[in-house]
Amino acid sequence: MLILLIVLFAGTNVQAQKVNKDIRTIERLELDWHNAYVSHDINLISGVLADDFINLGRTGGRNNRQQTLENFRKDSSLYEYCTPYDFEYRIYKNTVIVLCKSKEKGVANGIPFSANYFSQDIFIKERGKWKCVLASVGKIPEKK
Template sequence: MFGCLSFLLIALSLSAATPAVADEEKTLRALEQKLCEAFRSSNAEVIGQIEDDNYTLTSSTAKVTGRADDLAEAKNNEPHYDVFSNHDVKLRFYGDTAILNGITSVKGTSAGKPFAADFQYTDTWIKRDGQWKLVASHATKIVQ
């Protein structure tokens, strides 16, 4: 009897948590989409709101950059993105930390020259004071 009661209580607690997790997943997916659009439209204000002050990106060339670099690129519209989108995204939660893995597809111009590429990426998000902030990213170019 105790085992059945324990199982029932655990099942009820898991089902109660499911809507909250679904809401958090929806929020993070929307934030990632908003960030992609901010890069595509060179919206430094939105990038600054979403990225943590100490945000770092390890690029596909192993260069480590930060929030200030992203803001400068957006303000200068360099590179210019015609396409900046994420797809095939998988999301996992670890308390107030979330890891997203997926593919970023980009197309645009840099120094007047066209480019197009796909990158396998990992984004790390932390929830602080009720807000999700992007704290770290890693991108690896997918070679066709």
């Protein structure tokens, strides 16, 4: 009985370590994605997005990977920061749903801005790599 418990615990521990490693990897991808806006580094953002990526924008638009990267290239905003926080994960085999908030501050067309967003990102692990296949973002209304 003791041996069975040890085997079961070891298997559970290995699974927990795998999940923790995957979550750390995905959190790193989320951080890279947000940092890409501050540094205007297209390599960071392109490394996160799957070939069949879909972005459901905060204004109701829908963009594929190529359109998302093109919009990123055109973005001339200067970001002081773009920071994700308050992560929550839903894990399903080779799929992870990430819920998080983010805050950003910067200047666009000479006009200062700051905003908070809520996002939902779906990552799928294919060929050993995590890639985002769907992102959806909405602006969190300012408290009055």
